[in-house]
Amino acid sequence: MRLIYPHVLRLRTVIALAAVIGAALLAGCGSSSSTTSAAPGSGGSSSASATTASSGGGGSSGGSTDTSKCGTKPGVKATGTPINIGTIDTKQPGTDFSDGPNMITAYYNCVNANGGVNGHPVHLFVQYDQTQPAQIAAAAKQLIQTDHVVGIVGVFDLLECTIDQGYWKQLGIYEMGAGIAPECWSTPNSAAVNMGPRYSSDGAVQYGLTQHPAKIVFVQSNVPGTGYIAAGPKALADAQHVPITELTENVPINDANSVALDLVNKAGSNGWVVLNFTPPEALVILQAAQKLGLEDRVKGWGCSTPCNTDFLASSLGARWNHKLFVNAELTSPDDHNGPEMQLYKAILKQYGSAVAGGLGSFSEMGYLLGKFSVDALEKVKGPYTMQSVNAAFKNIKDEKTELICQPWVYGNYPLHIPNNSDFTTTPDNGKMVTAQGCTPISAADPQIAQYRSAAGSAPSTNPPTG
Amino acid sequence: MKTEASAPAAETAATSQGSALAAARAGRRLEPRSMVRPAVIAALLACVLLFVPSIFSLYYVDAWTQVAIYSIVTLGLGLLVGRVGMVSLGQGAVLAMGAWVSARLLFATGLPFPLVLLAGGLITMVLGTLVGLPALRMSGLYLALITLMLAGAITVVLQNINFPNGGHGFTGYNASTVHIPPIRRPAIAASDPAFFRYSVVVAILMFLLVLVHLRGRPGRAWAAIRQSEAASLAGGINTTLFKLWAFALASFITGIAGGLVAGSFRYLNSLTFSTADSITLLAVVLMGGAYSMTGAIVAAFLLKFLQALLNDWGVSPDWLTILFGIGVLQVLTTAPRGIVEQMPKDLARLGRLIRGLLGRPTTTRESAE
Amino acid sequence: MPSTTDLEQFLVTGLSLGGVYALSGVGMVVLYRATGVLYLAFGAVGAMGALIAWQLSHQDGWNIWLSFAVAILFGGVITLVYGIIFGPALAGRDPLVKATATLGLLLILLGVMDLLWPSSGGASRSLTMPTDNNTFQVGQISVTYTNVIALALGLVITVVTAAFLRFTKLGTAMRAMANDREITAALGVPVRRVEAAAWFGCGVLSGVAGVLLADLVALDSTSLTFLVISTLAATLVGRLRSIVVTFVAALVIGLITAELTPVSSLSNYRDMTPFVVAAIALLVLNRRRVIMVGRQGV
Structure with missing residues (x-):
C-alpha cells in the first residue's frame, strides 16, 4: 500500500514517457519526410545499418579466403546511387529468422566494398514481423512507399507469401525468399531457394520408401497448412502402395515422451516414422x-530438412547412426569446401558478425539469395526501376551453385519449385554425413509433376563436390 | 482491486498532453460538465480521422488502426479491472473467439459488415458470458485463474479447428488450400486509410456505449461492488447480475473488436493469437490506467504503436516485453492509476524541477498519494 | 482403441511429468500460504535457471551437476530478491494484486531470456540429465532414472513439506501466517524471516522444476514459462491450501494427459486436460460453497 522509492520510479516514468512521446512524434515526421528522400545508406533499416558498421571494421582484416571475388572491382567502394531491396522476416520470441536477412546484408556489403553492382551499392531494407497479418501487409507497403525498394529479396517468413501475394502481383514484383507458407511455391510471383515443408517431407518419405517399410507414419506440427503439406507424402506413399498414417502434434510439445511412444506404436516394428518439425521440436x-x-x-526414422544440423547429430549421439535419415536441401558447409563454399564462409566471417547462428542453412540460403539477386542486377541495362529489376529477377536461370543440388531458375511459370532435387544425410558420430546423393523428388507428387511440365526440363543434377 | 479510497473522478478524457496538464491542474475539484469538453474531444477526433492517414505512411496508418481496434479490447478489460475489480486473464482468447466468429460469418454469408460485427459481438458475448458464469461467484484471484485456464483451453481449441480460410463445414477451414482468399472488408472501407477511419468510428461508438453504461445504473452498481461487495449485497444490489453484466458488456465489445481484427488482418491464423497475449493485455491496461477511458487508448498505444515503432527501428520486440513487465510492477507498487493519472503529475513535477533548476522559487507541494 | 499395454507405456511418462507438476505445485502452495502471493513467475524463473545451466554446461564447459546447482540457486536467489523488494511493498494488498505483480516478473524474465538466448538461425538447445542414459525395464516398458527422480522428488517434497509445516516451528509459523499475518506478527513470530524462508524455498523448487522440465519437456523459454498453467490447475484443485490434494491432482493431470496421447480423436486436445480438471474441480467446489464470495486473506 505504501510506496517504495517513489521518487526514483517517478523520475523514470517521466523519462520513459518523454521518450515515448518523442518517439511517436519522430515516427510521424520521419515517415512523412522520408517519402521524398531515398536515404542512401541511412538508418532506414536498423539491421542494414548495424551490419554496415561492422563491415567497416572488418574491411582491413581479410580472412583466409579473399572475399573480393564477390564483386567485379576488388577493393573499389561502390559510390553510385543505391539500389534499394526490401525484405520481410519473422522475428518473434521462439521464431527468429533474422540470420537470413543478416547474411544477405553481409553479401551486399561485400559486393558494395568491391565495386558494387555496375558501380551502385545495394541496400537491404529489413522489416520484421511477429506473425500478425496486418503488420506484414503494412510492412510491404512501408518497403514500397517509404523505402522505395525496387525488388523483394530474402523473405524468411512464416506467413508473408500468403498475405502479400496479391500486392506483389498488382505491382509486378517477383519475390525471392525462403518461405514456409504454401503460396511461396504455388504462385507466379514467388520463388524460393529452400524446398519448403511439403517437398522436403516428400524427400524424407521418398528415402524411407526405398527401404521398403511396411508402413509410413508422417507427423508434423499442427499449424495452418498441414493438409497442403501432407498431400505430398501421401501421394508418394500411395504411388508405391505403402499405407501411410498422417498425424499432427500441437506445438510446443509438452510431453515428447508420449509423442515418441505413440509414433513408434503406430508405425510398428517394420514401419518408418517421418517428422516434419522445427529443429527444437524434432530434437x-x-x-x-x-x-x-x-x-x-521401428525400421527407420526420417526427418525433413530442419533436422539437417550437426547440432542435432551431436545432441543425439551414436545410437542414431544410420538410423535417422534427413532430407537435406543444402550442401553441408562442414564436408564441402569448393571455391564457392569458401567464398560463403569468408563473407560470413568478414561481414557477417550480425549472423548469430554462423554457418548453417539460414546463412547459406541468405548467401544464395544475395548471390542470385546481385547476378541478376548486374544484367540490368539502364536505370534500376521496379520493372527492370523484377524482369531481371524473373530471367534468372541456370544459376549453378555448390550449395544446392541443381541449377536455380526463376522463369515465367504459374508455380515455382526450383529446388526439387535433394540428398539425404544421416548422423554419424556427431556429424551429418551424406547417405544418398542428389535425387530428384518424385513426380508422384502432383505439384512436382505440374512444375516439371511447366518448367519443361527434367532436373539436371550437379552433384555437390568435395 | 483495492486501491486508494477515492473513486476516479469522472472520465478525465485528456486526449493531448496539454489538456492532460490542464486536467491535472483542475485536479482535486470536480469539473463542471460543460459542453466545452465534448466539443474539444469531437474536434480532436475529427482531426485524427482527417489527418492521420495523410501525414503518416501506410505502415503507421496500419499501426494507428491497430491502436483504434485494440483500444476497444483494452476498454473492455479496463472496465472489468478498474470499474468492477475483476481481473480477467482471458481477454486475448475472447478476442480470438470474436475474430473467429466474424471471419466465419464473413466467409459464409453476404451480410453487410456492420451486421457481421454486431452478430460477432453478440455471439462472443454469449460465449464469453457462459465462460464467466461459473467464475462469477468466486473471489478475485479465482476468477483471474479460471479465466487464465479458459484462455489456455480456447487457444488449444482454436489451434485444432483453425481459423476460417474460405473452406466449408462448421469450421470453414480447408487445410489443403493453397490460395487463401482474404477476409472481406466493408465496401466503404476497402483501402487501409478508409479502414482506419472505419475502425475509429466503431471504436468511438464502443466508447460511447461504455460511457452510457457508466453514467447509468450499472455504473453506480459497479462502483458500489468495487468498494465492497458485501456492502452492496447488503444494500440490495444484485451483485451477480451486475458482475455478469460487466462481463457481457466487455465480451460484446471485445467481440466487435475481433470482427475489426478479422477485417484488418484479412488472413487469420492460429499463430497470430497466443496465451501470452492475454497477459500482455492486462499489463498494458494496468500501465495505461484501468480507471479511465483515456487509459484504454494509452494502453492500446503502448501495445500496438510501440510495437510498430520498434519493428521499424529494428529493435527487438523483447524490449517491449521487458518494458511491460517493469510497467506492471511499477504501476502496482507506486502508481495504481497508470500512466493517464501519473503522467500529468510527473510532468508537473518535471516542470517544477526545471523551474527549480532555473533558480526560480517554487512552491513545492507534494500531491497527496 | 488403446490396449492395456498402451496404457501401461504411457503411465511412466505421465507419472514423471505429474511428479514435476506436484513439486512445483507444492512450492507455489507453500509460498501462497506463507505470504499470500501466488507466484505466477514460477515457470519463468525455472526456465531461466535451466537456460543458465545450459549456458554453463554446454557453452562454458562446467560440470553438469555444478551447473544444475547454479540453476537451482538462481531460482532461489531471484525469487528471494523479488520477495524482499516487492513482498513488503504489496503486503497489505489483495492476493489478486500480489499475483498480478508476479506477472510483471514473468514478462521481464521472458524478454530477457529471449534476448540472451535467441532462437535465430534455427538454434535449438537441449539440456539432458546424465540419468537419461541409465534405463531399466519394467515388463515391456523402459524407464529412465530421470523419470524415477521426477516422480520421487515430487513425492518426497510433498511428504517432507507436509511434515515440515506440521512439526517444525517455522512450518507452524507459516501456517499461522496463512491465517492472519498481523496477529502472527503480534505474537512475536519474525514474519519477515519466515516469509524470506518461504520465498527462497519456493524459488529453489522452481529451479529444480525448471531443470527437470527442460529435460522432460524442452529447453524453450516460452513453453517452460507457460507450463506453470498446468501446475496452477493442480494448486487450484487443492484450493491453494492442501499440499496433498495438489500432489494427487498433479499426478492425475500428468496421467490423463499422457494416456490421451494414443486416443486419436482426443490426442490433439489433450493439452486441455489441466484446464478441464481445474474447471470441473472449481465448479464442484463452488457448488459446495467452499470458496467464499468476497476477498480472501486481505
Missing part, C-alpha cells in the same frame, strides 16, 4: 525416443 521428439530406447523399435 525433443528424437531425444525422447532415445531416452525410452525406441530408436530400434
Whole structure:
C-alpha cells in the first residue's frame, strides 16, 4: 500500500514517457519526410545499418579466403546511387529468422566494398514481423512507399507469401525468399531457394520408401497448412502402395515422451516414422525416443530438412547412426569446401558478425539469395526501376551453385519449385554425413509433376563436390 | 482491486498532453460538465480521422488502426479491472473467439459488415458470458485463474479447428488450400486509410456505449461492488447480475473488436493469437490506467504503436516485453492509476524541477498519494 | 482403441511429468500460504535457471551437476530478491494484486531470456540429465532414472513439506501466517524471516522444476514459462491450501494427459486436460460453497 522509492520510479516514468512521446512524434515526421528522400545508406533499416558498421571494421582484416571475388572491382567502394531491396522476416520470441536477412546484408556489403553492382551499392531494407497479418501487409507497403525498394529479396517468413501475394502481383514484383507458407511455391510471383515443408517431407518419405517399410507414419506440427503439406507424402506413399498414417502434434510439445511412444506404436516394428518439425521440436521428439530406447523399435526414422544440423547429430549421439535419415536441401558447409563454399564462409566471417547462428542453412540460403539477386542486377541495362529489376529477377536461370543440388531458375511459370532435387544425410558420430546423393523428388507428387511440365526440363543434377 | 479510497473522478478524457496538464491542474475539484469538453474531444477526433492517414505512411496508418481496434479490447478489460475489480486473464482468447466468429460469418454469408460485427459481438458475448458464469461467484484471484485456464483451453481449441480460410463445414477451414482468399472488408472501407477511419468510428461508438453504461445504473452498481461487495449485497444490489453484466458488456465489445481484427488482418491464423497475449493485455491496461477511458487508448498505444515503432527501428520486440513487465510492477507498487493519472503529475513535477533548476522559487507541494 | 499395454507405456511418462507438476505445485502452495502471493513467475524463473545451466554446461564447459546447482540457486536467489523488494511493498494488498505483480516478473524474465538466448538461425538447445542414459525395464516398458527422480522428488517434497509445516516451528509459523499475518506478527513470530524462508524455498523448487522440465519437456523459454498453467490447475484443485490434494491432482493431470496421447480423436486436445480438471474441480467446489464470495486473506 505504501510506496517504495517513489521518487526514483517517478523520475523514470517521466523519462520513459518523454521518450515515448518523442518517439511517436519522430515516427510521424520521419515517415512523412522520408517519402521524398531515398536515404542512401541511412538508418532506414536498423539491421542494414548495424551490419554496415561492422563491415567497416572488418574491411582491413581479410580472412583466409579473399572475399573480393564477390564483386567485379576488388577493393573499389561502390559510390553510385543505391539500389534499394526490401525484405520481410519473422522475428518473434521462439521464431527468429533474422540470420537470413543478416547474411544477405553481409553479401551486399561485400559486393558494395568491391565495386558494387555496375558501380551502385545495394541496400537491404529489413522489416520484421511477429506473425500478425496486418503488420506484414503494412510492412510491404512501408518497403514500397517509404523505402522505395525496387525488388523483394530474402523473405524468411512464416506467413508473408500468403498475405502479400496479391500486392506483389498488382505491382509486378517477383519475390525471392525462403518461405514456409504454401503460396511461396504455388504462385507466379514467388520463388524460393529452400524446398519448403511439403517437398522436403516428400524427400524424407521418398528415402524411407526405398527401404521398403511396411508402413509410413508422417507427423508434423499442427499449424495452418498441414493438409497442403501432407498431400505430398501421401501421394508418394500411395504411388508405391505403402499405407501411410498422417498425424499432427500441437506445438510446443509438452510431453515428447508420449509423442515418441505413440509414433513408434503406430508405425510398428517394420514401419518408418517421418517428422516434419522445427529443429527444437524434432530434437525433443528424437531425444525422447532415445531416452525410452525406441530408436530400434521401428525400421527407420526420417526427418525433413530442419533436422539437417550437426547440432542435432551431436545432441543425439551414436545410437542414431544410420538410423535417422534427413532430407537435406543444402550442401553441408562442414564436408564441402569448393571455391564457392569458401567464398560463403569468408563473407560470413568478414561481414557477417550480425549472423548469430554462423554457418548453417539460414546463412547459406541468405548467401544464395544475395548471390542470385546481385547476378541478376548486374544484367540490368539502364536505370534500376521496379520493372527492370523484377524482369531481371524473373530471367534468372541456370544459376549453378555448390550449395544446392541443381541449377536455380526463376522463369515465367504459374508455380515455382526450383529446388526439387535433394540428398539425404544421416548422423554419424556427431556429424551429418551424406547417405544418398542428389535425387530428384518424385513426380508422384502432383505439384512436382505440374512444375516439371511447366518448367519443361527434367532436373539436371550437379552433384555437390568435395 | 483495492486501491486508494477515492473513486476516479469522472472520465478525465485528456486526449493531448496539454489538456492532460490542464486536467491535472483542475485536479482535486470536480469539473463542471460543460459542453466545452465534448466539443474539444469531437474536434480532436475529427482531426485524427482527417489527418492521420495523410501525414503518416501506410505502415503507421496500419499501426494507428491497430491502436483504434485494440483500444476497444483494452476498454473492455479496463472496465472489468478498474470499474468492477475483476481481473480477467482471458481477454486475448475472447478476442480470438470474436475474430473467429466474424471471419466465419464473413466467409459464409453476404451480410453487410456492420451486421457481421454486431452478430460477432453478440455471439462472443454469449460465449464469453457462459465462460464467466461459473467464475462469477468466486473471489478475485479465482476468477483471474479460471479465466487464465479458459484462455489456455480456447487457444488449444482454436489451434485444432483453425481459423476460417474460405473452406466449408462448421469450421470453414480447408487445410489443403493453397490460395487463401482474404477476409472481406466493408465496401466503404476497402483501402487501409478508409479502414482506419472505419475502425475509429466503431471504436468511438464502443466508447460511447461504455460511457452510457457508466453514467447509468450499472455504473453506480459497479462502483458500489468495487468498494465492497458485501456492502452492496447488503444494500440490495444484485451483485451477480451486475458482475455478469460487466462481463457481457466487455465480451460484446471485445467481440466487435475481433470482427475489426478479422477485417484488418484479412488472413487469420492460429499463430497470430497466443496465451501470452492475454497477459500482455492486462499489463498494458494496468500501465495505461484501468480507471479511465483515456487509459484504454494509452494502453492500446503502448501495445500496438510501440510495437510498430520498434519493428521499424529494428529493435527487438523483447524490449517491449521487458518494458511491460517493469510497467506492471511499477504501476502496482507506486502508481495504481497508470500512466493517464501519473503522467500529468510527473510532468508537473518535471516542470517544477526545471523551474527549480532555473533558480526560480517554487512552491513545492507534494500531491497527496 | 488403446490396449492395456498402451496404457501401461504411457503411465511412466505421465507419472514423471505429474511428479514435476506436484513439486512445483507444492512450492507455489507453500509460498501462497506463507505470504499470500501466488507466484505466477514460477515457470519463468525455472526456465531461466535451466537456460543458465545450459549456458554453463554446454557453452562454458562446467560440470553438469555444478551447473544444475547454479540453476537451482538462481531460482532461489531471484525469487528471494523479488520477495524482499516487492513482498513488503504489496503486503497489505489483495492476493489478486500480489499475483498480478508476479506477472510483471514473468514478462521481464521472458524478454530477457529471449534476448540472451535467441532462437535465430534455427538454434535449438537441449539440456539432458546424465540419468537419461541409465534405463531399466519394467515388463515391456523402459524407464529412465530421470523419470524415477521426477516422480520421487515430487513425492518426497510433498511428504517432507507436509511434515515440515506440521512439526517444525517455522512450518507452524507459516501456517499461522496463512491465517492472519498481523496477529502472527503480534505474537512475536519474525514474519519477515519466515516469509524470506518461504520465498527462497519456493524459488529453489522452481529451479529444480525448471531443470527437470527442460529435460522432460524442452529447453524453450516460452513453453517452460507457460507450463506453470498446468501446475496452477493442480494448486487450484487443492484450493491453494492442501499440499496433498495438489500432489494427487498433479499426478492425475500428468496421467490423463499422457494416456490421451494414443486416443486419436482426443490426442490433439489433450493439452486441455489441466484446464478441464481445474474447471470441473472449481465448479464442484463452488457448488459446495467452499470458496467464499468476497476477498480472501486481505
